[in-house]
Amino acid sequence: MWLLLVLLQAAVLPAQPCEAPGEAAAVRALSARLLGLAADPARDPDPSVYLALRLAGNHHLPVEERYLARLRDVFQHHYGRSLQTAGRHHAAPHGHPQRDAVATKHSTYVSAKGEWPETGRLALYLLGLRASCPLLEPGPQRSLVTWLKYYLELDWAGSRRHGHPLTSYYQYSLGVLALCVHHKRVREEVIHRLLAAEHHGRFGHAGGSAMDTEAVAALAFTCLERERLVRAGLAVELQAATRRVRSRVVEAQGQDGFFGNVYSTPWAMQVFIATNTCRTQPAYDRAMSALLENLDAFTTSATMAQVLPVLHGRSYLDIPSMHCQEEPDTLMPIGPELPNEMPGNKTVQLVVECPEPQCPQHRVYDQMVPVPAAASLLHVLRAAAAQGPHNFTFGTQDTPQGPFLSSVLGLEALQRKRSYWQLLTAPSTSLQEGVADYRPRDGETLILRLSKW
Ligand code: B12
Known part of the structure; x- marks a missing residue:
């Protein structure tokens, strides 16, 4: 009876938003600092930064609009050609494997032998497009979605051949997540690869923790299941995998309150937000307190962009349900903090x-x-x-x-x-x-x- 009541309540009541200190002075200052960096035309635009601005509680809409225009210049120019046209040149366009795709201005066509997927960058850009306001026409995005599917296939084929994707499981997960957020189906085999990697603990790498990748994979699993893009049997497997990731995250919490380290903690927290478990999981509150005590660790635009969504109680799974109405347009950019003078x-x-x-x-x-x-x-x-x-x-x-x-x-x-x-x-x-x-x-x-x- 008691269990029935709890289940009924969960089914009837809308999910409570996660506790978020978005209006705290320190968080507002961090948002304003990221906005300042975004407003600087000398910096290459980065889709993660755009996502963080869009997922925040308050905005500076003209800066966001200009930033999106700059992102589109870079990506649309690079992926403007259809995949077939690129095929005539034997391969997809790519930047240097270790370089960011914003460096696509240096991109070249290369032979099929040298082709290299840009799964993660394109996925982040597509997530950004879905978060834009007003929502852009889907037409030009179609070829980008095709590119992403193509990259994911390259990564999948790579994983069959080498036991890991050509990019990384982190980028592979971002690719699945972005297609899901755009409500595009992904081949079951592609999903099974990610499930198998989760199941066999293949997300870690020498010298690095698996936490960031575990979290992005769990977001992808949750999205596929929530958007009903998979058959019922697979949905059950995805749910179980997400539960496993969540309990590994809780187990991994250190004395300092972090999941993994300070930089992977925001990603791990997104999993609790996305699965509506932030209110029932004390580990989430401990992690939030630890983050708030260590906000000065987030000094680069990339790290600020990764922490800000959770400080506003949001995850990347909020992107499909974003509305443009009544977005507070009150945030003002501030310049970067100057480093302390240190003589000697x-x-x-x-x-x-x-x-x-x-x-x-x-x-x-x-x-x-x-x-x-x-x-x-x-x-x-x-x-x-x-x-x-x-x-x-x-x-x-x-x-x-x-x-x-x-x-x-x-x-x-x-x-x-x-x-x-x-x-x-x-x-x-x-x-x-x-x-x-x-x-x-x-x-x-x-x-x-x-x-x-
Ligand atoms: C995969 C990964 C790697 C791979 C990248 C190889 C590859 N081709 O994928 C490897 C193992 C090489 C790597 C190395 C390092 N990484 Co690393 N990495 C990641 C991870 C899990 C995903 C990055 C990614 O694919 N992003 C998606 C793509 C689309 O975005 P991108 O910006 O284009 O990604 C590229 C660059 O970011 C670059 N890269 C990866 N890590 C780092 C770290 C730094 C400092 C820099 C400048 C660049 C860089 O490689 C990415 C792929 O090409 C992130 C996790 C995260 N939360 O971001 C950590 C992360 C970015 N890495 C981190 C760190 C600390 C490192 C190292 C400094 C670790 C070390 N002690 O050696 C080194 C870099 C050393 C160097 N030579 O300069 C931190 C950065 C924290 C911070 N303060 O900024 C993160 C956030 C992990 C964490 N939670 O601590 N990393």
Whole structure:
């Protein structure tokens, strides 16, 4: 009887919105700061930033409109051609595998051998289009949806061949999610791949946590089931998978309140929001408190864009039901916070490691590098390159997350080989920030290690 009452209540009453501190001064300031970055025409537009602006509780509609126009310039230009036209050139257009797709202005046609899917970027852009206000005509979006389906197929075929998608399960999940939000069906085999990866714990990678990917996959599962895009039997499997992810998220919560780390926590919280479990799950409230105490960790536009939706109690699954009416147009942009002045100097030990057989001598560089006290790891790398006579060299690629360290001492990390330059602090803690954002302490030893993921 009691259970029946609870079930009846759940069926009759609309879901209560999740507790969200969207109006708290610190959250408003973060929204305003992201808006300031979005208003800067010198920065490449990023669909995640647009999504965060759209999912917020208050807006600056003219800035959002201009931002969308800039995004459309980049993406529509790149995907303007039909897939068939591109097929005549043997392949889909693509940017550099490790570069963000906003860098599509550098894109080229390549031979079929070199084709590379851009599943994640295109998925995020399509999610952004669905969140735009007023909603855009669906006509021009059709070819983008076709492109996304094509990329997802490439990723799926890659996963059959290599045991993982060509991009990553994170991007694969974003692809499924975006098609679902556009109410497009996805082949069952494509969904089964993702379910199998979840079931067999294939989302993690060396040096990185699986939490972000688990969460995006669970959002995709929940969307497919909620939008009724799958048959009943599969819907039951998707529900069970989402429940498993949720309990792994709860189990993974640390003493600090985070799920994984501070940056994966917002993604994990989206799962509770999307499945209406935020009010019944104490882990959600603990995570929200932990985020609010650590908002200063979100300094880049990419990380701000990932945290803001949950601070407004929203998940990407709110996109299909977004309405344009009465959006408060009261947010004003503010400039970025200036870093604190830090007088003096520090010395950092810089070590480069590369595995055999590529490097018979495992530790290929080990030098002390003096830098100003406020220096980031990127400054350290520049200072090492400038200080003779040890010929330190490195290269970076611009991504929406900031500069990505792509080569060191002439050794290039390759997407196709799933190798990357991992950043660690001695003895072996993987950094949670990139080269531009991490500020080493005086006397710290930093390791650049060519790793597999
Ligand atoms: C997959 C992934 C990777 C893969 C990317 C390879 C690939 N081709 O997919 C690998 C394993 C290489 C990787 C490496 C790192 N990653 Co990573 N990564 C992710 C993940 C799970 C998904 C990124 C993605 O595909 N986004 C979707 C696509 C469409 O967007 P994108 O912006 O174009 O994505 C590209 C870039 O972001 C780039 N990239 C991936 N990670 C990072 C990290 C930094 C700092 C930069 C500048 C770029 C970058 O690779 C992506 C694919 O091409 C995110 C999770 C998240 N919440 O965002 C973490 C995430 C972005 N990574 C993170 C970190 C910390 C790192 C490392 C610094 C870890 C380390 N200690 O070495 C390194 C980067 C080191 C370097 N060389 O500069 C953090 C960044 C936090 C922050 N403060 O900004 C995140 C948010 C994970 C987390 N929860 O902590 N990562």
